[in-house]
Amino acid sequence: MHETPDITRNHTGIDGVSWNILGQVYVPKQVSDDCFAWHATFPVETFVPPHMHPKQDEYIFVLDGRIDLLLDGKKTSASSGDLVRMPRGLPHAFFNNSGDPVTALFWAAPTGRLLELYRRIHNMSNPAEVVQVAREYDVLFYPPVSAAA
Numbered sequence: 838m839h840e841t842p843d844i845t846r847n848h849t850g851i852d853g854v855s856w857n858i859l860g861q862v863y864v865p866k867q868v869s870d871d872c873f874a875w876h877a878t879f880p881v882e883t884f885v886p887p888h889m890h891p892k893q894d895e896y897i898f899v900l901d902g903r904i905d906l907l908l909d910g911k912k913t914s915a916s917s918g919d920l921v922r923m924p925r926g927l928p929h930a931f932f933n934n935s936g937d938p939v940t941a942l943f944w945a946a947p948t949g950r951l952l953e954l955y956r957r958i959h960n961m962s963n964p965a966e967v968v969q970v971a972r973e974y975d976v977l978f979y980p981p982v983s984a985a986a
Contacts, residue, residue, distance in 0.1 A: 874944035884932040897921040902939030950974040
């Protein structure tokens with residue numbers, strides 16, 4: 838799939854699509870073999886647990902709000918205007934602990950099977966099922982850390 842010249846308008850996704858990914862709203866904005874971009878809205882107290890992409894670099898440009906992150910085992914946060922870089926193979930997680938919704942533009946390069954994954958897990962409500970399915974699409978989640986650790 839090749840890049841096409843066009844504009845994906847505000848509040849719309851490619852082909853009018855948006856996905857519910859465990860309570861977060863992902864709206865695809867651009868897709869080609871080389872790169873996949875989506876607008877994400879993180880309601881209060883939503884998160885993506887620790888995971889990594891062995892075949893993709895991932896980026897987050899925070900549009901509004903603050904995202905707390907775990908990058909390669911280190912806690913940090915990114916706010917409006919910040920760009921988060923997550924090279925392939927780097928464990929990462931993101932959390933909205935800010936008390937307000939957060940919006941961001943995400944992209945991954947190359948696209949790999951991420952578009953297929955989001956289509957498949959749209960409206961899936963069981964996090965354990967999402968984690969299991971994600972492995973088939975080259976997204977590897979880490980086991981939860983016990984409270985005693």
